[in-house]
Amino acid sequence: MTTPWGTYTLARFPEDPRDRLRAWDASDAYLLRHLASSGTPLDGTVVVVGDRWGALVTALAERRPVQITDSFLGQEATRANLRRNGVEEGAVRLLTTRDTPPDRIDVLLVRVPKSLALLEDQLHRLAPAVHEGTVVIGTGMVKEIHTSTLRLFERLLGPTRTSLAEQKARLIFCTPDPALERGAAPWPYRYRLPDGIGPLSGRTVVNHAGVFCADRLDIGTRFFLGHLPRGRDGARIVDLGCGNGVVGTAAALVSPGAEVLFLDESFQAVASAEETYRANADGSAEFRVGDGLSGVPDASVDLVLNNPPFHSHQATSDASARRMFTGARRALRPGGELWVVGNRHLGYHVTLRRLFGNSELVAGDNKFVILRAVKRAVQR
CATH class of the missing domain: 3.40.50.150 (Vaccinia Virus protein VP39)
Structure with missing residues (x-):
């Protein structure tokens, strides 16, 4: 420049x-x-x-x-x-x-x-x-x-x-006018989730400004909430790209003995996730801002839940998703699972098969698919 x-x-x-x-x-x-x-x-x-x-x-x-x-x-x-x-x-x-x-x-x-x-x-x-x-x-x-x-x-x-x-x-x-009467800032914004979405039905979400879907539950996350894995007590679960923390909080509620790590690159998002979690759950949780799973030790987690973005600072790209999937494979223990929700047309199953050697369709509709990939014992 x-x-x-x-x-x-x-x-x-x-x-x-x-x-x-x-x-x-x-x-x-x-x-x-x-x-x-x-x-x-x-x-x-x-x-x-x-x-x-x-x-x-x-x-x-x-x-x-x-x-x-x-x-x-x-x-x-x-x-x-x-x-x-x-x-x-x-x-x-x-x-x-x-x-x-x-x-x-x-x-x-x-x-x-x-x-x-x-x-x-x-x-x-x-x-x-x-x-x-x-x-x-x-x-x-x-x-x-x-x-x-x-x-x-x-x-x-x-x-x-x-x-x-x-x-x-x-x-x-x-031109600044110090005499302006601005009123109170509206953020963070809190809203009640709808009924019929599983363990988070009717519960409160907290969104700080700039976090995805600040005033409503997006349809991809809603679809994901209806198909989350259950019975993972004792597992270490990662909500990767956690946003306001809805997915990780739901995972904590259906597996109350699990330890959940909320990760995002947005400081606003991680603050939102912590407040959403504290409003709805009281188990073991950690909240971390960072570059995906780069700070998470190899073979240290059992389950990664991911709704990857397909844009980065206004540029449409699958680079973020690929990095998230690659990081998940490294961080998962043998037998650990990556669950991904995404638009059907993005073709994430192809990338997952290339990285993990497998990709299973958990659920799908006309717009979204939920995919499951398992880290095999021979993968490094």
Whole structure:
């Protein structure tokens, strides 16, 4: 990525030589060009929100910025990109969306997220630290910035306008108004699950902003809940890509003697999963943010439950699913099982047969399939 301050070598995380996607896009470059050409003062506390792979804070490292992200993978990419470009990690303060933000913000740069709810939540959290002189600039691709996006900036920070588009990217300029009455933040959101879905019927789900299906149970998870394996007392179960924790919590209820590990790369998701679990169960559970099963020892779990995403930071791909399946095979004990729910058209059975040597159809309908793969004793 070439910027007015130099050229930077950047990569996503985890690095994959087959991945042709860049670790930055036109909206990152547009924002950096604007900061340099406009002479925007980058003094005081500079906060960068939603920097997907660390491109912005790497370029601005001399200003000692604070990065706030919901993504563990994005945070790891930032660390790697700082090292790759000879920048000491301490030059950038890395925070998550669950951490307490700085008390005062003098420059606020916002990479508009896919989730409008996450943007709302973060603006609510950051607004008290913004003052009348704070420079607030958002950036995103044209397809990511909608009227509702601008209304959020207007309602929570102050008067807002947009730039002309360049290379299908646009900037958002906001003039803070500390006198605004914002009201209470609506997150986290709690709702009651419907009846007829098994052990979680009528129970409470907690969703922090930005987590998949924040206000309702998605149909894939609902289908999965109707066919979960039972009677796994004493087993170590992993809810991989746990989201709000509905699947792992249901597994804990049907196998109360099991130990459940909730894993996701989203800090918001793991916080949601813990609150959902605490509201409904009281067994042995662990909640961990990370890169899939990479931190789980080999041959240490008995059952992995997985509803894999088929997109990563807006890019449609089966890479996340393949990594999850590969990690599951490594982490499972001989005889351990991976249960997967997915859209029928994604063809996960082919990948599972390649990795495990087997794939069994547990259940299916016109849209979804639930597949079971068993780790054989000879697999390594």
